[in-house]
Amino acid sequence: MDTSNTPPATATPPVEDQRVWKAGRLEPMPIRKLPDAPPSVHILGPTVFLVALGVGMGESYMWPRLVLLFGPEIRWLFLIGVTLQAVVMLEMARYAMATGESIFSGAARVFKPLMWFFFIVAIAVYIWPGHLSAGAAAFEEITGIPWVVTAVIGLILVGVVFSLAKVIYNVLENVLSLLIGTLVLGTAVVAAMVGSWGDVATTITGMFSIGYLPPEAMSAAWFPVIVGACAFAGPSGMQQMWYTLHLRDSGAGMGAHIPKVRGLRHAGEEEAMPSRGFMFDTEDPAEMAKWKGWRRWVTFDALLLFWGITMLVTISFTVIAQSAVRIDPGVREVIRGDDREVALTAMANAVSSAGSSVLGTIFLGFIALIGLNATLGLFDSFSRGQADMTYNFVPGAKKLRMSHLYAGFLWGVIIFGILILLFGPAEGPSGILDTLAFLSTFAMGAYCVTLLLVNNRMLPKPIRPKWWTNVIIGFGAVFYLGMLFYSLFAYGVVVG
C-alpha cells in the first residue's frame, strides 16, 4: 500500500476543456480541473524533502557556532532567515501547485536566459561532492572507516537505489522520512534532557534582539561568515527551487496532471511527459474553494513541519554546543577556527569526556545522519531539476524519456563525484571556491526576484500573491543580495 504521497484527493472526471491560459511566450496551459484538496491536514507530504535538504550544516554547525561566539542575541538573524524561507516555500508552492510546472519553467516563461542561468549555477555549485565530507567524516570518527571509502560507497548506493526504484519519489520519501523521524525524535529527547527553560528563554529572547550586531561581527573575518550562515538558515542555494519538482511529483495541486519520474529500470512504464503545465478555472468559485484548501495544506507544511523542525533541530544543537563549551572551555577556541570537521570533533570529544563516549557518538551519529539526508536529497533534486530543464528546453531532448535524462544526470554527477573524491579537490578547485559560494547565495536573491516576476506575471489575477507577500519576498531579494554585495564591497570577501 502506498500512503507515501501527498494526501489523496477525491477523483474528478477528466474534462475536455478547450480554454487555455496564456503565460509568457511559451506554449499556453490548457484549463483542467484542480483536484480536491486533501480532506485533512495530513502530516505526510513533500516538505520532507525540504526539511531533509534544509536541516544541514547551517542548523547543526554554523548557527550553534555563531551563538557560542556572539551570544544568543545573534539568533535574530536566524529567525529572519528561516521565516523568510517559509514564505519563499509558500510562494514556490503557489506556482507549482497552480500549474504543475517547476519554477524553472516559470522562469523560462518570463525570460528564457533566466532559466539557463539557474541551469548553469546548479552545475557549477552542485557537482562537487564536498557536501559529503562532513557526514562521512563523522561516520569515520564513529567507525574508523576512511571517509572517502564511505563517501564513494554512499555515492554508488544512491545511484543504484534511484535506478532500481519503480517510482523514485516514493522510495526517497520513505527513506528520508525514517531518517528525519529518527533525527527529530532524537533531538527532542536530547533537548528535553540537556536543556532548560533558561536556555530556551535566552534563545527566544535572543531571536527578538533585532538589529543586534556586535562590533566584532562587522569585520572582514566574521561578516562573511554571518552572511553564509544567513544563507544556510533553512534550505540554501537552489533547494527551494527543487522543492517545486517534488511538489509536482507528489501530485500536489495541478501536479496531479503530470506523470511521475521513474527509476531507470522502470523507465519504459513512464507515461509521456507533457511539455507544459495546466491551469484551473480561477473564475469558478468551486475551483477557488479547492485552491484555498491546497493553500491551507501547504501553509501547515511550511509553518509546522518546515519552520518547526528547523527551529527544533537548531535549538537542540545550540544547546549541545553550549553544554560542550561548559564542559571544556577550550572548545570555544577550536570553534573560532574555520575548520568544520575539527570543530565538530572537538564538540563530540567534549561531550564524550564528561563521562562516556556514548553522547559523543550520538552527536556524531546525528551529523552523519544529516549528511546522509542532505546527500540523498541533493543528488536526487539536482538530477530532477537538470532533467526537467533539459527535457523541456533543449531541442530534441523529448526523444528521450524524463527518466533517462534523470538517470543520465544522476550517474553523471555520481561518476564525476567519485573521480573528484579520488583524485581532486572535493569542494571544487580552490581558485573558484569564492565564486561558487557567491553563486550559491546569489541564486537565492535571484530566485526571490524570479518568484516575484513569475507569480505576479504568469498567474491569473485571483491567485496572485498578496501585496504583503510580495513585500516579504522583495525584502528577501534585498536581504540576500544586499548582504552579499555589502560583504563583497565593504570587506572584499564573498561568503564565509
Place this chain on the structure above:
Amino acid sequence: MEGRHSIELALPGASIGAVAGAMAGGLTLFAGAPTGVAAVSALALAAPLALFGGLYGVLLGHGVLRPGTFGPAGLYWMAAFPLSRLLQESVAGVGGMADGLLPFVAYQAMVALGFAIGFVWMHERLMPYWLLRRAGANPRAKALLGSYVRYAEALRARKGARR
C-alpha cells in the same frame, strides 16, 4: 480477545516511544552517571513513552484520534511527554528540575511539540505496514487499515482521472 486486538494496535507507537526513551540512557551517561543509574534513567523514560505511544495507537483504533492529523497528537504529547519526564526525574533524577517544577513542566511541554512531530511522522510510516500484517486476524486493525486504504484509493482514482 477484544483487549488483545487493541493491544496489537499499540505496538508501533509503543516501539517508537521505547526507542526514543532508550536514547535517554546515553544522555544520562553523558551527565557522568554510573551505568546502572543510566539504565534506570533510560527505563524510566522508555516505559512511560512506550505506554503513551501505545495508547496513541489504541486511541486511533477506537476512532478517538484521526490518522495523520497533528493538532490532537500535539496536545496529547503536550500532556504525555512532560508526565513521562516527571516520572523519569522522580525515579532517576538527573538534575532536570533544578529550576523548579513549573519551569521544568513548561519547558518539557514545549519540547513535547517537537517530539509529537517526530512521533506522528514515524507512526504514519510504520502503522500502515503493521495493520496490513494484522488485518486478517484483528477486526480493529482491519477497520483502521480501511481508513488508510480509503486515502490510497482516492489517490489512485485521482491518478486515473489525470491526463
